[in-house]
Amino acid sequence: MSVEQFVNEAVSPWMKEEGEDSDIVLSSRIRFARNLAQVPFPTSRNEEDLSRVLEYVEQEFNNQSFKSFKQFELIKMNELKPIEKRVLVEKHLISPHLAENNNVGGVLISHNEQASIMVNEEDHLRIQVYYSGFELDKALKNALDLDDWIEERIQFAFDERRGYLTSCPTNVGTGMRASVMMHLPALTMTKQMNQIIPEINKLGLVVRGIYGEGSEALGQLYQVSNQLTLGKSEEEIVNDLSSIVRQLINSERKAREWIVNQLGIQLENRIFRSYGILTHSRIIESKEAQKCISDVRLGIELGLIEGVSRQTINELMVFTQPGFLQQYAKKTLTPHERDIFRADLIRERLQLENNN
Amino acid sequence: MKCQRCEQNEATMHYTQVVNGEKTEVHLCNQCADKEGYMNFHNNGLSIHQFLTSMFPFDQPMSQKQSIQSHTTLQCDHCGLTYDEFRNKGKFGCNHCYEAFEPYLNPIFKRVHSGNERHVGKIPKRAGGNLHKQREMDKLKHELVQLIEKEAFEDAAQVRDRIKALREEIESEKGGDV
Numbered sequence: 001m002s003v004e005q006f007v008n009e010a011v012s013p014w015m016k017e018e019g020e021d022s023d024i025v026l027s028s029r030i031r032f033a034r035n036l037a038q039v040p041f042p043t044s045r046n047e048e049d050l051s052r053v054l055e056y057v058e059q060e061f062n063n064q065s066f067k068s069f070k071q072f073e074l075i076k077m078n079e080l081k082p083i084e085k086r087v088l089v090e091k092h093l094i095s096p097h098l099a100e101n102n103n104v105g106g107v108l109i110s111h112n113e114q115a116s117i118m119v120n121e122e123d124h125l126r127i128q129v130y131y132s133g134f135e136l137d138k139a140l141k142n143a144l145d146l147d148d149w150i151e152e153r154i155q156f157a158f159d160e161r162r163g164y165l166t167s168c169p170t171n172v173g174t175g176m177r178a179s180v181m182m183h184l185p186a187l188t189m190t191k192q193m194n195q196i197i198p199e200i201n202k203l204g205l206v207v208r209g210i211y212g213e214g215s216e217a218l219g220q221l222y223q224v225s226n227q228l229t230l231g232k233s234e235e236e237i238v239n240d241l242s243s244i245v246r247q248l249i250n251s252e253r254k255a256r257e258w259i260v261n262q263l264g265i266q267l268e269n270r271i272f273r274s275y276g277i278l279t280h281s282r283i284i285e286s287k288e289a290q291k292c293i294s295d296v297r298l299g300i301e302l303g304l305i306e307g308v309s310r311q312t313i314n315e316l317m318v319f320t321q322p323g324f325l326q327q328y329a330k331k332t333l334t335p336h337e338r339d340i341f342r343a344d345l346i347r348e349r350l351q352l353e354n355n356n
Numbered sequence: 357m358k359c360q361r362c363e364q365n366e367a368t369m370h371y372t373q374v375v376n377g378e379k380t381e382v383h384l385c386n387q388c389a390d391k392e393g394y395m396n397f398h399n400n401g402l403s404i405h406q407f408l409t410s411m412f413p414f415d416q417p418m419s420q421k422q423s424i425q426s427h428t429t430l431q432c433d434h435c436g437l438t439y440d441e442f443r444n445k446g447k448f449g450c451n452h453c454y455e456a457f458e459p460y461l462n463p464i465f466k467r468v469h470s471g472n473e474r475h476v477g478k479i480p481k482r483a484g485g486n487l488h489k490q491r492e493m494d495k496l497k498h499e500l501v502q503l504i505e506k507e508a509f510e511d512a513a514q515v516r517d518r519i520k521a522l523r524e525e526i527e528s529e530k531g532g533d534v
Contacts (some may be wrong), residue, residue, distance in 0.1 A: 040435045040450035124445070144478065156480050160487055162465075163475025169461075170468050174477040175488035176440045191370045206468050230465055231472020 003075050007087040007327055010318040012113035012130070016311060019133015023301045024249050026181040026314070027219070028135045029092075030143040030238075031128040033166045033175035034150070035157040041167040042104075042120045050104040050120045057119050060153045061108055068148060069110035072117070077105040083332075086323030092130070094118055115146060122167045125150070125176075134245060136178060140238050147300040163230065173230030178241050181210065182248060185298045186255035193222070196248070204228035205244055219290035219317070224248070260302060271299035274354075278316075279350050283336075284343040289320040312353050319345050359385035432456040489526050493519065 019028070028307055035261070039049050054076070062074040075266055077085065079099065085099040093113060098105045098121045108117040118126040127150065129143045138321050157165040163173040187193050197207045210221040224235045224245060274295035277284070282290075296314045299305035320342055326333050329341055359367045365385035430439035437449035439457055448454065454461065465473045479487045496519045503512040 035451060037451060041448060043445070043447040044435050044437070044449040146477075148481070151480050151482060155482055158480050159451075159454060159475075161474055162454060163462075163477060164480075165448070165454055167447045169446070169448070169464055172465065173469065173472075173475045176477070194370075195368070228469045228472070230469035230475060233477040237477075 002157060003080065003084055004077075006091070006093065006109055006113065007084050010091075010324060010328075011089060011311070011315050012093075014130055015132055015314055018130045019131055019135040019280040021249055022133035022310065024182055024184070024252050025134035025245065026131065026132075026183060026325050028131045028139045029128060029177075029179045029181075030136070030139045031126060031177045031179075032143060032147055033123040033164065033168075033177075034125040034147070034154075035167070036124050037155045037157045039124065042122060042124060042133060043167045047104050050124075053124050054106050054119050056154075057108065057117075057125075061117075061150070066110075068142070069112065069115045069146065072108045072115075073111070074106055074108050074119075077102045077107075083323060083326055085165070087327045090318060090321040090323045093123060095126075097121055110304050110313050110324060117150070123171070125154075134242075134249070135179060136180065136238050136242050136245075141235060144234070151254065158202045170227075171229050174232070174234050174237065176229055176234055177225055178238050179223050179225035180241070180245050182222050182224060182245070182252075183220060183294065183296055183297060184222055184248065184252050185250070186259050187231075188220045189259060190255050192227045192255065194252070196251075200224070200244060203240070203244070205241060218287060219294045222292070249339045256298075256302065268304060271302075271304055275299060275305060278346050280347070281343045283339045284346065285339050286320050286322070286342070289316075289342060289346065293317060293320065308350065308353050312349060316346055316349060319349070326352055357383055359383065359388050361385075361388035412479075430457065486526055489522060493522050493526070496522065 015027070019025070036053060039053055040046055042050055058074045061072055063071060065071045075088075077094075080088075085094070088094045088107070089096050089099050091113070092108055093116045094107050095118065098107065098118050100122065104120050106119040107118070108115075110116070114131070115127070115129045117128070127143065127147055129139050129146065131139045159165055164171075164175040166172050166175050184193065187196065193207075200207050204227045205224060207222055207224050207228050209218065210223055224241065226241050228237070232240075274292035277288070278292050278296060293313060293316050296305060296308065297310070300310065300313065301310055319328075322338055325338050325341055325345070328345070333341060357367045357370075359365045360383050361487065362385060365387065367385055369384045369386070369389045370382070382416055432449060432453045433456065434452035435449035437453055437456075439460065442448060442453065442457060448457075460481035462473045478493065481488075496515055500515045500519065503509075503515060
């Protein structure tokens with residue numbers, strides 16, 4: 001059992017690679033929902049059937065390797081401590097739904113954490129792959145390969161007319177959700193996200209703030225994904241999404257130029273104040289940390305802050321979350337203790353960076 | 357909200373300006389924003405809105421609300437889920453529910469998937485049968501029509517031969533099953 005590996009490192013190995021447009025796009029993800037043809041869906045809550053699915057997956061795929069993903073390891077939900085589950089959620093390796101109510105749930109995680117296959121979530125299998133930066137095409141290709149590999153040993157529920165059959169009508173067809181995580185501080189500051197989000201929604205795509213609500217996204221991070229899964233091929237869906245992401249990237253770049261010209265020293269002031277808070281505060285709440293990290297990330301991309309890498313910023317993003325903090329502290333912390341510990345960790349991490 | 361400058365057009369640009377600690381909200385229409393020298397995202401004549409809507413010509417709202425009759429008697433033989441339960445939970449119980457509730461699914465799928473009800477994406481190698489070849493056939497037929505329209509007869513002849521070969525393959529597989 002090497003769940004320790006997955007919960008001890010804040011940053012997944014794949015995040016250390018730098019993809020396309022990584023000044024704006026943090027990561028690209030492809031997820032497929034798949035079900036076994038012979039067993040009722042997890043929504044039927046037949047634990048006997050579902051535990052057989054988990055056993056079968058363990059027997060067929062545990063410790064197996066596939067291409068660049070290397071070895072997969074099966075982790076069962078009922079063998080995890082709550083804090084460990086929470087860390088896996090914070091690292092996006094499992095969903096909150098899988099972590100919450102599941103005696104028969106499990107997850108196959110690839111050694112580099114690039115692929116994770118949830119077992120008995122809402123569907124029998126949720127196959128997902130992550131890539132750093134704007135790499136949807138690459139993610140799709142490798143996710144399709146991984147899907148083929150799994151299909152060699154599992155017969156999927158499939159219908160000629162409806163495609164891959166899923167628990168929820170919103171996933172039927174391709175069963176695919178493609179998404180990118182974007183950092184859009186300039187579009188947010190210039191209040192353009194309020195206009196852009198409804199327009200994108202009209203196209204069968206969804207934009208939502210990663211933390212916080214709607215356009216008031218905390219940390220100015222947004223996830224853009226497809227809504228529609230039926231009536232278009234996987235490639236078409238990815239192409240549609242990509243063209244919107246491309247537009248957003250261009251708009252964000254223009255908006256960044258604009259705020260630099262228009263706000264000048266005020267923008268610098270905001271960024272360096274945030275940097276100051278991160279490097280000097282003794283108590284910091286999650287919300288404030290997210291806001292400051294977002295400002296500093298922008299400062300790095302604009303060339304204002306030197307000597308701090310994107311890598312470190314990605315690490316800090318995971319640090320700020322309650323589950324990881326407690327895993328790192330090796331004990332349960334009260335909210336107040338967490339805020340102190342968070343401030344300590346951030347300070348130390350940035351100091352380390354400056355000394356290098 | 358109306359534009360602050362001309363007080364006529366709808367304001368489309370909103371932003372917060374901070375000068376010497378004084379915070380002011382600015383709301384302007386496109387034209388005035390231009391004149392005032394504010395950021396202009398429409399200067400290449402392609403707004404995000406225009407770009408997006410032109411990509412989706414069929415993006416019309418589903419006007420008539422589809423009414424689905426509730427049938428308490430309708431039930432999936434395999435997992436026992438009733439149609440009412442399906443409607444309440446919004447989740448199927450097993451793959452056979454798709455057959456059991458078939459008559460009521462098109463309006464649901466169309467509503468969720470912008471008017472689509474048919475899968476055109478990936479086909480699994482196992483369950484797909486000769487569906488791969490059927491799809492290939494559809495594609496080739498479509499290609500053939502286009503080539504003939506363009507009067508590219510040499511290419512068309514090649515495509516025709518490929519269709520013929522594929523048809524024979526499909527036929528021979530059918531024979532093999534007996």
